[in-house]
Amino acid sequence: MKITIFGTGYVGLVTGTCLADAGHEVLCMDVDENKIARLKDGEIPIFEPGLESMVKSNVAGGRLDFTTDPVAAVGFGQLQFIAVGTPPDEDGSADLQYVLSVADTIGRHMTDYKVIVDKSTVPVGTADRVSQTVAAALEGRGESIEFDVCSNPEFLKEGAAIKDFTHGARIIVGTESERVMRLMRECYAPYNRHHEKMMFMDVRAAELTKYAANAMLATKISFMNEIANLAERLGADVEQVRRGIGSDPRIGYSFIYPGCGYGGSCFPKDVQALAHTATEVDYQPELLNAVEAVNFRQKKTLYTKLAQAFDGDLKGRTIALWGLAFKPNTDDMRDAPSRTLMEALWEAGATVQAFDPEAMKECRRIYGERDDLVLVADRVQAVKGADALVICTEWKDFRIVDFDWLKRQLSTPVIVDGRNLFDPQAAKEAGLMYYGVGRGDSLRSCS
Numbered sequence: 416m417k418i419t420i421f422g423t424g425y426v427g428l429v430t431g432t433c434l435a436d437a438g439h440e441v442l443c444m445d446v447d448e449n450k451i452a453r454l455k456d457g458e459i460p461i462f463e464p465g466l467e468s469m470v471k472s473n474v475a476g477g478r479l480d481f482t483t484d485p486v487a488a489v490g491f492g493q494l495q496f497i498a499v500g501t502p503p504d505e506d507g508s509a510d511l512q513y514v515l516s517v518a519d520t521i522g523r524h525m526t527d528y529k530v531i532v533d534k535s536t537v538p539v540g541t542a543d544r545v546s547q548t549v550a551a552a553l554e555g556r557g558e559s560i561e562f563d564v565c566s567n568p569e570f571l572k573e574g575a576a577i578k579d580f581t582h583g584a585r586i587i588v589g590t591e592s593e594r595v596m597r598l599m600r601e602c603y604a605p606y607n608r609h610h611e612k613m614m615f616m617d618v619r620a621a622e623l624t625k626y627a628a629n630a631m632l633a634t635k636i637s638f639m640n641e642i643a644n645l646a647e648r649l650g651a652d653v654e655q656v657r658r659g660i661g662s663d664p665r666i667g668y669s670f671i672y673p674g675c676g677y678g679g680s681c682f683p684k685d686v687q688a689l690a691h692t693a694t695e696v697d698y699q700p701e702l703l704n705a706v707e708a709v710n711f712r713q714k715k716t717l718y719t720k721l722a723q724a725f726d727g728d729l730k731g732r733t734i735a736l737w738g739l740a741f742k743p744n745t746d747d748m749r750d751a752p753s754r755t756l757m758e759a760l761w762e763a764g765a766t767v768q769a770f771d772p773e774a775m776k777e778c779r780r781i782y783g784e785r786d787d788l789v790l791v792a793d794r795v796q797a798v799k800g801a802d803a804l805v806i807c808t809e810w811k812d813f814r815i816v817d818f819d820w821l822k823r824q825l826s827t828p829v830i831v832d833g834r835n836l837f838d839p840q841a842a843k844e845a846g847l848m849y850y851g852v853g854r855g856d857s858l859r860s861c862s
């Protein structure tokens with residue numbers, strides 16, 4: 416099939432590349448000229464494991480190309496995927512300006528039947544707005560050309576995006592049109608061979624399914640963070656509790672890791688957007704608000720614990736950070752807990768000495784050059800001469816550490832472990848002042 420993808424971010428680029436890899440011909444369009452120029456040069460603007468070689472082989476195979484030209488993009492595919500950003504507006508609602516601008520572009524330039532596929536995460540009712548926008552643009556040209564709009568939310572996780580896209584649990588398509596069902600089946604056929612993954616539903620249910628999935632996962636995390644905070648007060652180890660409850664198949668082990676709060680470009684904005692949608696239909700979203708409030712508090716955990724460890728005085732201290740990305744295997748720092756910590760440390764007059772395997776460039780892009788942000792080449796340099804170490808991201812390489820060595824590097828041997836990587840007992844036996852999240856230790860995540 417010939418497919419156009421609008422947006423070459425985490426979702427658009429992965430979707431386009433995987434669909435090309437499955438044998439389709441894909442043209443990816445972005446308004447960011449710099450991004451497209453880099454992609455045309457074979458440079459991948461984001462870090463996503465496995466993506467670079469897949470992009471290169473599909474470009475070389477003639478199945479994947481990039482453009483900034485809207486006319487070429489609209490003219491290319493019968494399927495027109497919208498995979499642009501839907502960032503939070505000031506009131507927490509999803510900002511649909513980029514989605515609707517693509518819809519307008521399609522309406523302005525289409526000359527034959529198109530299926531417009533909403534892959535961006537969008538509130539219930541957006542497919543109707545996309546339809547109206549396309550129709551208005553066509554009317555403006557005095558044209559009447561047939562088109563359909565369907566919802567096809569994406570469930571990939573950054574860091575595992577290719578595997579999630581190609582081996583996802585389900586492929587959801589919101590449509591009532593038989594023709595769209597047939598075309599979407601054909602599009603995903605290469606990834607639907609082992610068992611039936613396609614789930615067709617009405618468009619509003621598909622739109623809500625995406626938010627419900629993210630809100631459920633975020634709820635699990637906030638729930639565990641609440642239990643962790645209780646465990647701290649009750650002298651229990653939340654890691655043992657996690658294993659204890661995860662073993663119940665009704666609960667399961669996934670997404671119940673307590674820590675320094677969920678970040679990333681999805682959970683924070685999507686929980687807020689769903690809560691906003693609820694208030695628009697006169698429903699008070701008590702649970703969603705609590706999930707968000709618990710997370711907001713949890714993201715302050717790292718700073719709260721550090722401040723307690725240093726009797727509230729962090730001025731002039733140097734704090735080592737291992738990890739800046741919101742989770743491992745990505746360079747993405749959107750809403751990362753490390754940002755909440757760094758900003759609080761700077762406010763308190765401390766210097767940050769940080770290392771992340773992939774997110775350093777992104778960190779510099781966000782914060783620029785400043786005296787109180789020292790980015791170093793590896794985790795060893797990060798702890799050199801520092802007063803304390805904070806673990807913000809559970810990169811695999813951070814898990815193996817010689818505690819005796821670590822103790823020698825830090826002037827005050829304080830470790831605040833936001834991801835519970837280490838055995839508290841072993842760390843304490845080595846003479847470190849080790850504070851995890853919910854591990855029955857003396858420092859509290861929040862008041």
Ligand SMILES: NC(=O)c1ccc[n+]([C@@H]2O[C@H](COP(=O)([O-])OP(=O)(O)OC[C@H]3O[C@@H](n4cnc5c(N)ncnc54)[C@H](O)[C@@H]3O)[C@@H](O)[C@H]2O)c1
Binds near residue numbers: 423426536569
């Ligand atoms: N990042 C994820 O893990 C993930 C997973 C599932 C769903 N989503 C959802 O997918 C959508 C995209 O997320 P993302 O993380 O890929 O965003 P992103 O910010 O990484 O990329 C968005 C891209 O869209 C481009 N763009 C903006 N306006 C455009 C236009 N008019 N035409 C063409 N391109 C345009 C931007 O230049 C940018 O390159 C969001 O709605 C998000 O919630 C994201």
Ligand SMILES: O=c1ccn([C@@H]2O[C@H](COP(=O)(O)OP(=O)(O)O[C@H]3O[C@H](CO)[C@@H](O)[C@H](O)[C@H]3O)[C@@H](O)[C@H]2O)c(=O)[nH]1
Binds near residue numbers: 669675742
């Ligand atoms: O047990 C857990 C699992 C995750 N997290 C945190 O939760 C955040 C999000 O992690 P993850 O879900 O792995 O990453 P995302 O790439 O944000 O993916 C989520 O958001 C995407 C965008 O909507 C969806 O497509 C995915 O299905 C959904 O998992 C990160 O800060 C993690 O550290 C925890 O604190 N504890």
